[in-house]
Amino acid sequence: MPTLAEHPSVIRFKEHASANKDFHEEVALDREWLYALCLSSGVDDIGFVEIDRKGMESEKDEILTLLPGTKSIVALACKINRDNIRTPSRSVANTEFLQSGEQIISAAKRIVSSLNDKGVRAVSISGLFPLEMDRWPGKIWDVSLKPLAVAAGLGHMGHHRMVIHPRFGSFIYLSAILIDREVTSYDQPLDYNPCLKCKLCSATCPTGAIASDGHFDFASCVTHNYREKLGGFSDWTENIVSSGNKKDYRKRVSDSETASMWQSLATGGNTKCDQCMAVCPAGDEVIAPFITDRKAYIKDIVKPLQNKEESIYVVPASDAESYVKRRFPLKKARAVGNGLRAGSISGFIMVLPRIFQRRQSKGIKAIYHFTFTGNEKVLATVTIKDETIKVIEGHIGKANLHVHADSKTWLKFLAKESNIVWAIIRRKIRVKGPLKLLIAFGRCFPS
Ligand code: B12
Numbered sequence: 001m002p003t004l005a006e007h008p009s010v011i012r013f014k015e016h017a018s019a020n021k022d023f024h025e026e027v028a029l030d031r032e033w034l035y036a037l038c039l040s041s042g043v044d045d046i047g048f049v050e051i052d053r054k055g056m057e058s059e060k061d062e063i064l065t066l067l068p069g070t071k072s073i074v075a076l077a078c079k080i081n082r083d084n085i086r087t088p089s090r091s092v093a094n095t096e097f098l099q100s101g102e103q104i105i106s107a108a109k110r111i112v113s114s115l116n117d118k119g120v121r122a123v124s125i126s127g128l129f130p131l132e133m134d135r136w137p138g139k140i141w142d143v144s145l146k147p148l149a150v151a152a153g154l155g156h157m158g159h160h161r162m163v164i165h166p167r168f169g170s171f172i173y174l175s176a177i178l179i180d181r182e183v184t185s186y187d188q189p190l191d192y193n194p195c196l197k198c199k200l201c202s203a204t205c206p207t208g209a210i211a212s213d214g215h216f217d218f219a220s221c222v223t224h225n226y227r228e229k230l231g232g233f234s235d236w237t238e239n240i241v242s243s244g245n246k247k248d249y250r251k252r253v254s255d256s257e258t259a260s261m262w263q264s265l266a267t268g269g270n271t272k273c274d275q276c277m278a279v280c281p282a283g284d285e286v287i288a289p290f291i292t293d294r295k296a297y298i299k300d301i302v303k304p305l306q307n308k309e310e311s312i313y314v315v316p317a318s319d320a321e322s323y324v325k326r327r328f329p330l331k332k333a334r335a336v337g338n339g340l341r342a343g344s345i346s347g348f349i350m351v352l353p354r355i356f357q358r359r360q361s362k363g364i365k366a367i368y369h370f371t372f373t374g375n376e377k378v379l380a381t382v383t384i385k386d387e388t389i390k391v392i393e394g395h396i397g398k399a400n401l402h403v404h405a406d407s408k409t410w411l412k413f414l415a416k417e418s419n420i421v422w423a424i425i426r427r428k429i430r431v432k433g434p435l436k437l438l439i440a441f442g443r444c445f446p447s
């Protein structure tokens with residue numbers, strides 16, 4: 001039996017280590033070498049950030065969980081072919097998205113593999129599906145790529161909340177590689193924001209998710225866009241199981257929607273929209289037609305998307321439902337559930353600001369105190385006023401309404417599995433204050 005030192009793998013490791021000293025000793029990686037490696041692997045731009053950079057605090061813990069000992073982040077961007085996204089054809093745009101996703105994932109895999117060959121530990125984060133579904137409907141992504149890309153100088157977040165690259169504009173996919181080495185030099189954020197503040201993204205977004213004042217309505221975007229993914233998919237399956245018969249199912253889901261769901265399942269999850277990216281004129285390589293002939297730009301790129309006759313998936317009584325009817329008469333507001341339901345009280349508290357429908361809250365000025373008992377003991381204060389929401393742990397201020405609820409009963413009520421009146425009669429939920437405030441609260445979170 002050979003000793004560990006005599007084992008063939010150990011002998012080869014020692015030979016390799018002495019022949020590749022730079023890589024086996026923890027010296028900083030040469031920036032030019034790393035940049036060239038990434039470029040030749042198929043990405044279009046690269047930026048480097050050190051883990052301890054100020055402003056990266058929100059991502060640091062997750063990064064260190066994915067790769068303990070991470071010293072640097074290599075932020076990557078791949079171009080998306082813009083006219084394929086601008087076309088009103090969903091099949092063309094979705095193919096472009098799926099292929100661009102493949103491109104960035106394959107490029108990141110090649111880079112990681114080359115780094116591993118040199119003895120460098122590395123982990124790639126695609127930021128595309130698959131994501132961490134056991135956390136759904138919470139934060140299913142490990143690391144937010146947008147702040148990393150911004151820190152690495154790849155662009156800034158525009159009015160539509162995507163990162164705009166100075167040359168390629170909004171038409172980029174992002175990825176990042178975590179490495180256990182320093183790099184000889186790092187990048188700094190871009191000294192200007194490529195966003196032109198033209199608000200074409202707001203004017204074109206069919207759900208009203210991108211308000212002109214900068215508010216982003218996550219629920220409106222995800223309900224329409226992700227009709228065939230995540231919560232949209234749960235809603236579809238619930239339609240299947242709760243349909244009484246074939247006729248009932250066909251009333252709930254059209255034949256074309258069933259066929260579309262098959263397409264997503266068979267060929268890769270498709271989205272229903274990316275119009276905020278499509279119309280964005282920012283970026284040196286993109287801006288020309290917008291600057292030279294704005295009228296033609298609107299006619300050829302913006303109008304065909306705005307005037308496209310299509311179904312926009314909305315939750316009944318949501319901000320998006322009234323927005324579609326008001327702004328886009330050629331589009332059809334199609335009422336659906338979005339499958340966004342809290343599985344825990346902490347999830348309920350976290351998700352409230354994301355699904356808050358500010359237009360539905362018009363006229364409400366109230367402080368709500370929640371006391372959850374039973375499985376999850378949580379105190380929370382929700383303040384709704386001036387069409388905004390603030391959620392904090394504990395009881396703060398003087399409540400206009402106090403809700404005292406058994407946590408399991410409350411979750412069942414949210415999931416529409418039990419009736420609130422019945423729960424109040426059984427004293428599983430107790431309300432102190434005007435009941436109309438509870439009804440008004442419910443209006444702000446249609447599901
Ligand atoms: C979550 C997510 C979404 C969500 C939320 C969008 C958003 N603005 O963040 C939805 C499903 C709506 C979405 C849609 C799209 N996305 Co997306 N998405 C992500 C993901 C996984 C995380 C985004 C993130 O970091 N958010 C946190 C902070 C930094 O962003 P924020 O805008 O300040 O926060 C908003 C939301 O994230 C949300 N939110 C924040 N925290 C939480 C927590 C919970 C529990 C919930 C429910 C929501 C939520 O609320 C905030 C405001 O409403 C990233 C991939 C990644 N790993 O980073 C891709 C990413 C941002 N998406 C991308 C793209 C391309 C799109 C779409 C065009 C795709 C499509 N065709 O559907 C649209 C564009 C919509 C838009 N205008 O932003 C690209 C953007 C590339 C770029 N140029 O910047 C990314 C980076 C993917 C990638 N690998 O390239 N996306």
Ligand code: SF4
Pocket residue numbers: 158159160161194195196197198199200201202279280281282
């Ligand atoms: S469409 Fe205009 S306002 Fe919106 S992100 Fe692009 S440049 Fe900014």
Ligand code: SF4
Pocket residue numbers: 204205206207208209210220221222224225273274275276277
């Ligand atoms: S992807 Fe569509 S729905 Fe979502 S924000 Fe962009 S334009 Fe609006």
